[in-house]
Amino acid sequence: MMLQENQMSSEDSLIALRMESVVKTFGTVRAVDGVDIQIKDRERVALLGENGAGKSTTIRIISGLMKPDSGMVRIYGHRPSSIEAKRYIGYLPEDASPYLNLSVRENLEYIGTIRRTENLQDRIEFFLDMLGLREMEKQKPLTLSRGNRQKLCLALSIIHQPRFAIMDEPLNYLDIPTQEKVFEYFEKMNATFLVSTHILSIARRLTSKVIILSSGKKVWEGQITELEELTEGTKTIESIVSELMKHVS
Numbered sequence: 001m002m003l004q005e006n007q008m009s010s011e012d013s014l015i016a017l018r019m020e021s022v023v024k025t026f027g028t029v030r031a032v033d034g035v036d037i038q039i040k041d042r043e044r045v046a047l048l049g050e051n052g053a054g055k056s057t058t059i060r061i062i063s064g065l066m067k068p069d070s071g072m073v074r075i076y077g078h079r080p081s082s083i084e085a086k087r088y089i090g091y092l093p094e095d096a097s098p099y100l101n102l103s104v105r106e107n108l109e110y111i112g113t114i115r116r117t118e119n120l121q122d123r124i125e126f127f128l129d130m131l132g133l134r135e136m137e138k139q140k141p142l143t144l145s146r147g148n149r150q151k152l153c154l155a156l157s158i159i160h161q162p163r164f165a166i167m168d169e170p171l172n173y174l175d176i177p178t179q180e181k182v183f184e185y186f187e188k189m190n191a192t193f194l195v196s197t198h199i200l201s202i203a204r205r206l207t208s209k210v211i212i213l214s215s216g217k218k219v220w221e222g223q224i225t226e227l228e229e230l231t232e233g234t235k236t237i238e239s240i241v242s243e244l245m246k247h248v249s
């Protein structure tokens with residue numbers, strides 16, 4: 001049976017991300033060098049790698065912000081740049097910025113409306129309270145502290161209850177009490193997660209699986225419990241991950 005672009009086969013509904021042989025070069029740099037990634041629906045995956053390993057480029061390609069030179073990417077069976085894929089995705093870039101000419105509340109209202117958010121007003125009130133932004137709701141983003149701006153960007157990326165949250169360093173700049181609230185909220189979200197981070201404690205709390213990139217290649221993939229076993233009770237998980245990052249095939 002032929003499926004229309006806006007329909008999903010039962011197999012597609014079980015696979016959030018299918019990425020095959022993806023290559024992206026910048027001049028002579030192979031930022032992403034033949035990467036295959038498959039993420040199941042509701043799976044929570046951390047993307048790890050040294051500076052320049054290709055994490056942000058990979059995430060930008062998956063989110064539909066950047067086209068690969070070659071290879072195939074599908075989000076629940078759809079091309080990342082399609083309207084269908086965009087409905088699934090909640091993307092928080094590393095250098096996220098809200099609309100600078102809109103207030104905190106106006107940003108939430110605008111993005112929430114564009115993303116066709118159900119119960120938008122309730123969602124706005126919820127995030128203003130949860131993230132401690134209520135006192136600042138009339139302020140423009142440039143008058144906020146870096147951390148409060150990050151809180152707003154985080155809320156904007158998940159206001160529409162995305163089925164697939166793709167996040168580059170989501171807890172950057174957040175104070176510890178807010179980090180705890182965000183951890184709790186993410187735990188309750190019924191969503192697939194792909195999170196790029198340098199902080200292993202964040203990967204361990206937010207995800208159950210790890211993919212390690214090095215020089216644009218996938219060099220390791222496995223459960224966090226497997227990483228913990230590799231420590232043999234003597235090494236730190238950070239030292240194990242550092243070793244794995246050096247293994248370029």
Ligand SMILES: Nc1ncnc2c1ncn2[C@@H]1O[C@H](COP(=O)(O)OP(=O)(O)OP(=O)(O)O)[C@@H](O)[C@H]1O
Binds near residue numbers: 053054056057
């Ligand atoms: N727009 C661009 N133009 C040229 N080179 C780029 C561009 N974006 C990324 N690169 C290069 O591609 C490689 C991968 O960069 P990327 O930002 O994906 O790495 P990363 O793993 O996210 O690094 P970090 O942990 O430092 O954020 C690097 O060598 C980087 O210099």
